[in-house]
Amino acid sequence: MKKYLIIIIGLSITLILITGCRSKSDTSVSATTSNIQKSPEGNSTIINFLRRGDSDNDYIPDNIELILGMDPHNPDEDDDGTIDGLQTSGDYGDTFFDKQWYIRSTGVKSGSAPSSTTVEGNDLHLLNLYHRYMGLHAGVVQLIDTGIDYTHEDLKDNLDLDLSRNAKQHYRSIGSPEERQNGSYHGTMCAGIIAARAFNGKGVRGIAPFVKLAGSNWIDSNQTTTELEEAWTRGDPDGKIILVSNSWGTPSVASPNTYFEDLMEYGAKYLRKIDGIARGKLFLKAAGNGRKNKHDACLVYESSNRYVITVASLKSDNTYASYSSPGSCILVSGYGGAGNILQLAAIATTYHTGGSAKPDNIAINRDGGCLLVRQSDNQCTMPTWENDDELNYTYGMNGTSAATPTVAGVLALVLEACPKLNWRDVKYLIAKHAIKVDPDNPSWVTNSAGLHHSVDYGFGLINGEGMVADCEKKYTPLPQSDTIEENFNIDSNISIPDNNLSGISYSFDVTKELIIEWMDVTITSDHSYGSDLEIYLTSPAGTTTRLMLGKNSARNYSLKRGFRYGSVAFMGESTAGTWTLRIADIFNGDEGSLQHVKFGAFGHHRERQ
């Protein structure tokens, strides 16, 4: 009797397993599909079961195919010879996907001009990730910008209006329909890069095309300090927002305001909750578009602190864009396209509904304000393709504003794969796996931990594939963090000679030991014009980085109360030993002395294996 009972139980379990697993018969798939379509994006057991697979290798995870009513076992459903995940036509195709070279570069023109041809293979290498991750289970990405056109055909399905915020009205919405026309041009472009919906027969797709996106139009509002606090840290008590993309800044000033990093610290400690445990919200920040004006990205503390992920911009040829501001605080590069958007390859994305223009209807705006206007109605505009008849898209987005959402999109996929990574581990994995582009550029240095860094590129191009391969398998989280601080009073002030490229050297011995994740030196000087100073720092291991570009765009900023210069270039190195500062005044007319140096580092105590 007992034997029969065991056999019956065994058979029952086998039957349950068989019916629960993916069936290869068409009938059972369509039956499953019909059930799941009733609760799209819900927590269906079967969807979760299938979430990590792509049975037909068509670059669409099975769970998403089921949600869309596609067949996860047929890689070319319309039988046109193009695999489903790369379609640009039909009900599931994204019309301009082949123009989105930053996702998949096939070497075609991205814009209208013949010179907008891209370099085949120079892209974010996302296709392998798309077998399993498209952002569906990633959480919510936040975009603080000018607002988002929440009625846009390619964005509306991915917007989380409950977590969005209208900074003008202080309520949870992105903006009125009128505002979307006037103010949302920039935010809508950034939004499309991250989260335009894929496989809907429309326009473009985002890098994480099924992630949820929450917007804020803070840039188009009064930009108050308290409203930024609300948007960054207070509007998400459940910690659903995984990261925030910030494509804004001040290109010409130096700002030692510690307010931003205090908010980021709160986000790192208490937000992005997984299973009730805070893993730390990620804060992404555009480096700036001021290279031609000698802007250094690290002149503002909001881009130069231990929490932030500061992003530089690459063109399709994998070199830095002509506008991309350099800096030792830059962690990583994304794709932001060329400066000349009418002639060279820029970024294809969404534009506010009906707002773009075909090339023959575009004129350069001679009156200031926006760069381009539509000849037919004199409205600010951006260029689109000849077959974008409803004028909802553009191929002309560029800037570190564009590069930052490309990194945001990739990190959404990484966090979908490895949601329990804390914010420090994400930053470390970015550094570890970033791709060294433009390898002959002299700005690259390789530190003693084997990590390559450049003031132009950070650690290189974001590499989501490498990060996921690491975090899913062998990655050991970083040990508990710690900070150290040491002060060095300079008894007899060291005079910095005016207009002298050699400058002065000052060495100091740090006795406390820490493995660096972030370091900074706060320099106090009575020099009357801080922007004249070019500053280099060499670590005990011999790694040198340029902490600050001399004769920079910040005009007059003061070191009299101390100015903090930060860097990620020494990540993985030890703090202990002799550090050497070199400070050169490279412009005539102002003088001063080095008076005090404070060394600070954030990291951990155990050497990683």
Added chain:
Amino acid sequence: MKIIILITIVAIFGNILYANKKKVLLIDNADIVKSRGIKISTIRNGIIAEKMVYPAKKVDLLQHTQSTSIEKPTEYLFSDGTKFNSKSHIMIKFNKGKEANIKELEQNYHLKLIRKMTSGDFLFKIIRGDTLQAINAILKEESDKIERISPNISFNMKPL
């Protein structure tokens, strides 16, 4: 009784006339100050310094006084384009380990605590007086307790 009513009416008219005159004085004052700027104190790394701010244009105030009886706050502009106004909230972050007597601050500088912010700053509403003057006064007397103090600034960030 008639005398009391008469005195009351005279007092009301007197107040209205005084208030109107005060507005004009304020406008004139703002215009004069604009030409030379006003200093606002700041503190960083324990050192107090002064920055220049410039009150809003006279025309803005005139437009406002004509359209409403409520006095519009004066707007102060920094040279980098950030701004605040004379009624902006005040944010104070106190030094670690330094006890802040909130009640005393509220009483001495006509403030009302709204809440503690996630940045660690205490956010105060200004009940009476001018935000700029209050900050200057607070820093003059309480700087040893304060890590940073600022009005609720409107930044001048641009899309990149």
